[in-house]
Amino acid sequence: MKLLRVLFWAAVAAVAAGCLGGVALYRGEHINSMWLVLAAAASYATGYRFYAKFIAARVMTLNDQRATPAERLRNGHDFEPTNKWIVFGHHFAAIAGPGPLVGPVLAAQFGYLPGTLWIIIGAVLGGAVQDFVILFASMRRDGKSLGQMAREEIGRVGGFVALVTVLLIMTILLAVVGLVVVNALKGSPWGAFTIAATMPIALLMGLYLRYWRPGRVLEISAIGFVLVMAGIFAGERIAQSATAAPWFTLSAMALAVGIILYGFLASALPVWLLLAPRDYLSTFVKLGVVLMLGVGILFVRPELQLPAFTRFVDGTGPIFAGKVFPFCFITIACGAISGFHSLISSGTTPKMIARESHARPVGYGSMLLESFVAIMAMIAACVLQPGVYFAVNSPGGVVGATPAVAVATISSWGFPVSTAEMAALARDVGETTLFSRTGGAPSLALGMAHIFASSGGGRALVGFWYHFAIMFEALFILTIIDAGTRVGRFMLQDLLGHAWAPLGRTSWMPGVWLTSALIVGAWGYFLVQGVRDPLGGINSLWPLFGIANQLLAAIALCVATTILLKMHGAKFMWIPCAPLVWLVTVTFTAGWQKILSPVPAIGFLAQADRLAAGAQTAATATLVFNARLDAVVCAVLMALVAVILADSLRVWVGILSGAAEARVREAPFELSRLQVEEL
């Protein structure tokens, strides 16, 4: 039996190595997507079986005899021992956002290979390790948050820096995901109607749950889903109607203003009315679509049309400027390693873990699944013809404002595409044009529509599937916007309440409106900046978001390194320290280049200087100011993380030299009394 097991895992490891090698070395015409699927699945299985098991057994010494906070502090609310697969699903639903879908689509401009390798290797050695160690650390500390652990393990500075970094990241995140929605819906009456229809549907769901059938969340979510699907079908009719279509054909600026107003309302209105019902619906749709995409890829097994590498690894890419190192590694954050996950791993999840050993499937395993979602997004982007991919994702300011100029520019790069081809594609999906629909969402929707339509329904349903994918992306992006605005408002109220007590009261409406307006104003400013940017905004905002997110991961890895150092001395500190060194190298290089590169397409300051040297108008002055503001934000983020790195180094040197006490702050051991039937 043991021999069989050894042979099985040797075969899995051989498949992982063979497929990774095959993907990396194959230079033929096209490669089938199954190579990527197999390389990822076998690598994840090997990492989970050997690396995660080693960390669980030797480093964390997980012990099922030890009562978890869910058992010790059980209160029927947050702390509740829960079946491990339910916690797994809960945790995955919480960590999976638009990041693993959009990032790989944008990074595909380098070809499929750099992004794919980073997603697989980054997740196995970095992202999953971060999520697992932080979950373990929080579980052993009564479910404490990352900020609390940073304060206790490193010092007060660490806790404060973590809080400020989270606020900054949220501001950039909300702006950038808002921009993704704007670019997906501009000039699209079908898409705009479908998303607009989700608002009254969410209100109906809220009222149904509150007054008509209280507590029937699954029931109303099913009704809401049927209504949203009806909205997609109705959207097609609206787009074809000469009277109704102009009402829903909106400019980018009109959409941005609409999203800002929506963010304000969702933050100020009672949470049960709009935010919560939309969140329930969005969670179920998200899980369903991820499953559908996985099944669709396995069923269709499409060939990748993009090459392994494109010429844009040299930094001259049209979607965002910058060389493959470091920009590929900050463009793909969530699918490989994401700092935001550490907030979830030290949030609800550690309070639900029933047995310590469950932390491995939940912490490490969920991240592997998220990474697999990123692989599917990469496949969905790469099944498009390269010419189509670049025509959709390149801003007009780079490839040319008219279709004729754009196709000439893109074809001159060696990726042939014609206006007739683009017009036919737009017609198939019920749009007037697909040129310069930057942000990643439209090209992902095209790829998904291609896969879904090939699985069943054929060409006739491409339009439906395209708008289904757009609805799915916009639905949970808007959920992030309203939830994020609300969280930011709470943080701000907490802060301002120290200055004047009424501002801190969540029941005092003027305070609620003021703080909501301040938070919405902060991310709304960056959103409008992205809309006005001639390069489409994604070029500047997505790298900024990637840098911010990876810097938060650096903070989480500093906490993880400190904890393992206190537990075992230097013996195992390389486990979180290796990804930390990589992330610090990547993010500081990217940050440095974004601020100081002399190439205007990359460096914010060079861009500002070039604009300042040209003809001066009010619009130019705004662009100059925005570029300098982006440079300042980037510098502030880097400085914050430099502070926490220095603080961590001080603690590590102290412990290693024996000058400081290595005090492990775990909750005391208590024997578990949980019965098997309780799990």
Place this chain on the structure above:
Amino acid sequence: MKRFGRLLLALLRELADENAYRRHLEWHGRAHSGAEWRRFSEERLRAKYARGKCC
């Protein structure tokens, strides 16, 4: 298959907060009513949306 179906339903109920509501009723020894759901929901949602959504 049956076990998988049960697990899937339990996951959906967990994501829908229906399990948490059931636990709330058991913990406090109360019966389901519209007012009870609203009380539970307000407390639950306040805690839930004090945390950011992941990207």
